[in-house]
Amino acid sequence: MSGQYEFLAQDRVVFGVPAARAVLEQAEHMGARRVFLVSSQTLSRKTDEIDRIRQALGDRFVGLFDECVAHVPRDSVLKAADAVRAAEPDLIVTVGGGTPMDTVKVLLICLAHDLNSPDQLDDYRVRVNEDGSKVVPEVASPPLRQIIVPTTLSGAEFSKIGGASDPLRQVKDLYMGREIGGQAVILDPSLSVHTPDWLWLSTGLRAMDHAVETVCSRVPQPFTDATCLHGLRMLNESLRINREHPVDLNARLNSQLGVWLASTGLGRVDWGASHGIGHQLGAVADVPHGYCSCVMLPNVLRYNHEVNADRQQLISEALGQPEVPAADLIAALIKDLGLPATLQDVGVKREHFEAIARGGMQNMMVRSNPRPVNRPEDILDILELAW
8 A cells, every 4th residue: 555645734723613703713813904805795794693793803803795696606716706806805714614715725725826817817727637647737825815614514624625616617617726725724513503413414415425435545554544533423313313302512513523534535535426427516506515425425426336335335334334325324414404316306307417517527526436437428327216
């Protein structure tokens, strides 16, 4: 065995501390004097959570952007970048789910390279060659960093990958940069009670997807095996409690901690078609990220079983039923959580298939699937399983 594992450019994870206090403490620790907030509209306009952070920051607060758009179209990133440029902050605090996090990750690339138009992002998106190899453009260090307060279980806070959609090509592109992710992460379960149950639980399934595709990677790592298998155990237990007792903050924190453990492969281990096709479901059919994992993960496991049954056995053992196929255990959890299980359940139509398959062939995760995906027809086979 040989390999290499890259740790994130992430200094610390703070958990169980009220977000407003933790944000101020981290800003002070980092010497930030001008702090800009990016959040979801719901948190900003329908709760007092962002106001609490603003008040805690006092004179350090210099602006707020709360107009992030789902699936992160390029224009929305540039709009956020313009707002940041105007405020001249030295730190961004991102509060919310994957949409604001990805918005900030990609806008940091815009700031690092002075990008001002959607087409300029083409030079920095991850591209896939005909043979399936990937081209990752070099990204300069951005002029400032972000700290992240997540309110879903998407795990984007533990990643150096950002996603942004190109509506013209109907493709969600990936962007990678060592310093575009969170320099610090603050896990406060009390903020997450504002998250709709469907979103919390479905992004929990996405976190399990992170863990499963890491363990089942064509190039697994011993470090990620250890963290992801324990993360699966934690999520398998805590998500069920989250559904039955949604205000149990200890269970919600356990889900957040499970995400931390489940996300150690994000951007550092080759993933597969569940994530890769899921990106296209969002770009083509506007399917939320969590729902993408619900409908794709069990079926990608079934598609891949012939080449990685031994790795899938580790998943079954972690979920407490080694005699049951991993795909069936994941499908049973999805049912127990009341989440959608088929493409039809999430509004995907057969007329979407061609665009999903065409875009999927440009996705680095589809092309690194354990069972090779070499043709659009292979993606169509997986979509049929999920139909």
